[in-house]
Amino acid sequence: MMKLQTLLSYLHDFTIYSGENPTITSIEMDSRKVTKGALFICIKGFTVDGHAFASQAVANGAVAVIAERPVDVPVPVVLVRDSKRAMAVLADAFYGQPTHKLHLIGVTGTNGKTTTTHLIEQIFRKAEKKTGLIGTLYTKIGDETYDVQNTTPESLVLQQTFKQMVDAGVDVAMMEVSSHALHMGRVHGCDYDVAVFTNLTQDHLDYHHTMEEYRLAKGLLFAQLGNRFDHTRPKFAILNNDDSASEQYKRMTAATIITYGIETKSDIMAKAIDITPSGMVFTIVTPTEETQIQTKLIGRFNVYNILAATAACLASGVSLSTIVEAIGEIQGVPGRFETVDEGQNFTVIVDYAHTPDSLENVLKTIRQFAKRNIYVVVGCGGDRDRTKRPLMAKIAVQHADVAIFTSDNPRSEQPEAILQDMEDGVRGESYVSIVDRKEAIRYAIQQAQAGDVILIAGKGHETYQIIGEQVLHFDDRLVAREAIKEREGSC
Numbered sequence: 001m002m003k004l005q006t007l008l009s010y011l012h013d014f015t016i017y018s019g020e021n022p023t024i025t026s027i028e029m030d031s032r033k034v035t036k037g038a039l040f041i042c043i044k045g046f047t048v049d050g051h052a053f054a055s056q057a058v059a060n061g062a063v064a065v066i067a068e069r070p071v072d073v074p075v076p077v078v079l080v081r082d083s084k085r086a087m088a089v090l091a092d093a094f095y096g097q098p099t100h101k102l103h104l105i106g107v108t109g110t111n112g113k114t115t116t117t118h119l120i121e122q123i124f125r126k127a128e129k130k131t132g133l134i135g136t137l138y139t140k141i142g143d144e145t146y147d148v149q150n151t152t153p154e155s156l157v158l159q160q161t162f163k164q165m166v167d168a169g170v171d172v173a174m175m176e177v178s179s180h181a182l183h184m185g186r187v188h189g190c191d192y193d194v195a196v197f198t199n200l201t202q203d204h205l206d207y208h209h210t211m212e213e214y215r216l217a218k219g220l221l222f223a224q225l226g227n228r229f230d231h232t233r234p235k236f237a238i239l240n241n242d243d244s245a246s247e248q249y250k251r252m253t254a255a256t257i258i259t260y261g262i263e264t265k266s267d268i269m270a271k272a273i274d275i276t277p278s279g280m281v282f283t284i285v286t287p288t289e290e291t292q293i294q295t296k297l298i299g300r301f302n303v304y305n306i307l308a309a310t311a312a313c314l315a316s317g318v319s320l321s322t323i324v325e326a327i328g329e330i331q332g333v334p335g336r337f338e339t340v341d342e343g344q345n346f347t348v349i350v351d352y353a354h355t356p357d358s359l360e361n362v363l364k365t366i367r368q369f370a371k372r373n374i375y376v377v378v379g380c381g382g383d384r385d386r387t388k389r390p391l392m393a394k395i396a397v398q399h400a401d402v403a404i405f406t407s408d409n410p411r412s413e414q415p416e417a418i419l420q421d422m423e424d425g426v427r428g429e430s431y432v433s434i435v436d437r438k439e440a441i442r443y444a445i446q447q448a449q450a451g452d453v454i455l456i457a458g459k460g461h462e463t464y465q466i467i468g469e470q471v472l473h474f475d476d477r478l479v480a481r482e483a484i485k486e487r488e489g490s491c
């Protein structure tokens with residue numbers, strides 16, 4: 001609870017307000033969630049304009065409104081230049097500036113955010129810290145998980161989550177920071193101690209339009225680390241030296257830079273990498289130590305994720321021996337290179353690869369151990385970056401022996417039209433298109449011979465399929481399991 005004027009004192013805006021001073025019991029951006037005593041913030045969204053719901057919010061009990069233009073309601077209305085930005089400031093204040101009380105690590109990049117945050121989480125757990133995690137899969141506080149809508153939630157939800165973490169005694173929080181969130185200011189008010197960059201390859205051009213804009217959006221995480229030198233609370237930018245975008249980020253941040261890489265000389269490096277079907281062994285080299293590390297994770301891209309997590313944890317004061325121990329125990333991340341094993345004589349892998357780069361990486365990794373043919377079942381999401389569709393199709397045909405194109409989440413698009421976009425990338429080549437994802441998975445499983453590997457890509461952990469407005473239950477892992485049983489049953 002807080003008085004309106006106390007809250008407004010955090011805005012330091014040109015906002016002049018001298019009206020009533022009600023007690024604010026909650027802050028809401030959705031009129032449907034407003035209860036008595038709420039401060040309602042009008043947000044102009046992509047679909048509707050929140051200003052249109054101010055009256056409804058007041059009818060539901062809002063005692064004050066923040067807006068960008070006058071709205072006709074019988075409670076105080078405070079006008080601000082940018083209500084989303086104001087919301088971030090107010091949320092931070094209302095929830096008691098929780099990120100000042102947490103060691104906060106943000107991870108950005110096209111691929112590897114979920115994996116890297118999970119590695120960081122396991123390392124801190126090994127170091128006996130209480131952890132909080134925010135990302136694509138869930139929000140997790142200690143062992144409790146909560147459903148999420150976005151990879152990086154809106155500032156209001158975010159600050160409320162941090163407050164919950166502080167109340168639960170969390171020491172260290174790690175979160176995925178999407179380029180959308182950075183661009184929309186969802187993370188304004190987050191006081192990061194460590195910011196991590198994984199990589200930059202094509203995705204989300206529907207939103208960012210060009211790779212240049214996309215690169216700059218990710219750079220905001222490093223620019224926002226602050227421009228001051230507090231030796232009691234140093235800030236670190238962890239950058240992938242093998243990705244050229246890092247050069248720009250080095251110039252964008254005033255924080256201490258720690259680099260990692262495999263090819264380019266870096267502070268934290270991996271060498272002597274040995275990849276087998278059941279895991280990897282490599283040597284990790286830091287400025288002061290060198291040690292062998294073994295893991296069940298597979299693929300060169302996971303070496304990068306491990307290096308990124310190692311650098312972030314070393315910067316946070318965790319010992320290399322604790323890091324090595326934690327990485328050795330990690331079983332995997334849900335929906336990332338997850339195998340479906342019903343005792344069949346071929347391998348089925350479910351993976352969240354939904355970008356050209358990740359699909360190529362995963363297929364190349366499989367090629368390193370596949371004894372026979374590789375099948376890939378892959379689709380592309382609707383209402384998202386269209387330009388990645390032909391590229392993903394090309395990669396599927398190039399790196400797999402049998403490419404089966406199907407639907408991912410078509411959303412409002414016609415599934416056949418999405419398949420057309422994919423097929424445009426592989427005219428004259430050999431592939432199979434099966435619109436129904438379940439049928440496509442069954443087809444691959446029925447065709448497979450002993451020693452083959454089937455990659456089911458794009459949906460990983462997702463337990464739904466969005467077709468039109470409908471959200472239907474769909475889990476690649478369950479569908480594959482059923483199809484394997486069906487096949488075994490008919491043998």
Ligand SMILES: CC(=O)N[C@H]1[C@@H](OP(=O)(O)OP(=O)(O)OC[C@H]2O[C@@H](n3ccc(=O)[nH]c3=O)[C@H](O)[C@@H]2O)O[C@H](CO)[C@@H](O)[C@@H]1O[C@H](C)C(=O)N[C@@H](C)C(=O)N[C@H](CCC(=O)O)C(=O)O
Nearest residue numbers: 029030031043045046047048050053150151152154178180
């Ligand atoms: C394009 C986009 O980012 N949209 C986000 C946005 O929704 P929106 O702009 O459509 O909101 P809106 O429906 O127009 O509503 C505007 C305002 O009116 C309010 N309202 C609405 C109806 C009503 O009756 N009363 C009312 O008050 C709403 O609460 C809101 O404040 O605000 C919502 C609430 O925070 C987000 O959940 C939603 O993310 C959608 C689901 C989404 O798909 N976002 C993607 C693009 C995204 O952000 N992805 C990244 C991940 C990318 C990656 O993995 O790399 C992410 O961080 O999740």
Ligand SMILES: Nc1ncnc2c1ncn2[C@@H]1O[C@H](COP(=O)(O)OP(=O)(O)OP(=O)(O)O)[C@@H](O)[C@H]1O
Nearest residue numbers: 110111112113114115136301336351352353358362
């Ligand atoms: N460092 C990496 N470089 C390239 N590809 C990767 C990397 N790490 C993981 N991948 C691939 O990308 C897929 C998604 O990985 P992950 O979920 O960790 O990324 P993310 O950045 O969180 O993705 P999203 O933005 O959709 O949340 C994995 O299933 C794997 O195929």
Ligand SMILES: N[C@H](CCC[C@H](N)C(=O)O)C(=O)O
Nearest residue numbers: 354380381384408409458459
């Ligand atoms: N975070 C990703 C999720 C893509 C997952 C894929 N299954 C799809 O629906 O396109 C995005 O917003 O692009």
Ligand SMILES: [Mg+2]
Nearest residue numbers: 113114136176
């Ligand atoms: Mg993620």
